[in-house]
Amino acid sequence: MDMIVAESRGALAARLAAEVAGELRHALDTHGRASLAVPGGTTPGPFLERLGAEPLPWERVTVTLSDERCVPADHPRSNYRLVAATLLAGPARAARLVPLYDPALPPEESLAVWSAELARAVLPLDVCVLGMGDDLHTASLFPGAAGLAAALDPAGEHPLLPVRAPADGERRITLTAPCLRAAGHVHLLIQGTAKREALDRALASRSVAEAPVRVVLDRPGRTTVWYAD
Numbered sequence: 358m359d360m361i362v363a364e365s366r367g368a369l370a371a372r373l374a375a376e377v378a379g380e381l382r383h384a385l386d387t388h389g390r391a392s393l394a395v396p397g398g399t400t401p402g403p404f405l406e407r408l409g410a411e412p413l414p415w416e417r418v419t420v421t422l423s424d425e426r427c428v429p430a431d432h433p434r435s436n437y438r439l440v441a442a443t444l445l446a447g448p449a450r451a452a453r454l455v456p457l458y459d460p461a462l463p464p465e466e467s468l469a470v471w472s473a474e475l476a477r478a479v480l481p482l483d484v485c486v487l488g489m490g491d492d493l494h495t496a497s498l499f500p501g502a503a504g505l506a507a508a509l510d511p512a513g514e515h516p517l518l519p520v521r522a523p524a525d526g527e528r529r530i531t532l533t534a535p536c537l538r539a540a541g542h543v544h545l546l547i548q549g550t551a552k553r554e555a556l557d558r559a560l561a562s563r564s565v566a567e568a569p570v571r572v573v574l575d576r577p578g579r580t581t582v583w584y585a586d
C-alpha cells in the first residue's frame with residue numbers, strides 16, 4: 358500500500374483525477390478499451406468532476422459503481438445519480454455507465470442481469486476507485502452486514518452480491534471482494550482526520566470482517582491511499 362497526502366482537498370481531487378486518467382489512457386492504448394469503477398457517498402464529487410473533464414476517448418470507457426443503494430436512479434441516495442451528475446457531466450458523458458441495480462426488476466433478476474453484464478463488458482476492472490467509511494467499510498462491505506461473509510469470500514464467483522447495511526438495514530448491492538482485489542489499479546480516496554484514524558485502525562486490525570477495507574489494502578497488486586485533511 359502506498360499513501361499520497363495532498364495539501365488540500367482540491368489538490369487531492371485534481372491529482373487523483375490525473376492519475377486515473379493516465380491509467381485509463383494506458384489501458385486504452387494497450388487493449389483499445391478501459392473499465393473503471395467509482396464510489397458514491399459524500400467524498401468523491403470533486404474528483405469525479407475533475408476526471409470527467411479529462412480529454413479521453415470516453416466512448417471507449419465503461420464505468421460502473423463500487424456499490425449501490427437499492428433506490429431508484431433519481432433518488433438523492435443513488436450512487437448512479439451522483440456519478441451521472443458529476444463524472445458524466447462533461448466530456449465523459451460519452452462513456453457507458455453500467456448500473457448495479459434496476460428497481461423495475463425483481464431483486465434476484467436485477468442482480469443476475471447486471472452481474473452478467475459486468476462479466477461480459479466490464480471485468481476485470483482496469484481501475485477501481487473506492488471510498489471508506491469511518492466504520493471501515495469500503496464499497497458496501499460493512500462490518501456486521503447481513504451478506505458480508507459471502508461478499509468477502511475469496512473463492513466467491515459472483516461479481517455482485519446483495520448486503521444489508523447494519524446501521525439502518527438499507528438494502529445495497531456491492532462489488533465483491535474478489536472483484537475489487539482483481540482490479541489493475543486500486544485507489545482509496547479518503548478525507549478528514551476521522552478517516553485517517555479509521556485507516557490506522559484498519560491497518561492494525563487482524564480481522565477482515567471487522568475491517569472490510571483490508572480486502573484492498575492487503576491485495577497482491579498495488580493499492581494507493583489518497584488523503585487530505
Ligand SMILES: O=C1O[C@H](COP(=O)(O)O)[C@@H](O)[C@H](O)[C@H]1O
Pocket residue numbers: 396397398399400401423424425426436487488489490491495496497
Ligand atoms: O455508503 C457509502 O459509503 C462509502 C463512503 O462514503 P462517504 O460518504 O464517507 O464518502 C462510499 O465509498 C460508498 O460508495 C457509499 O455507497
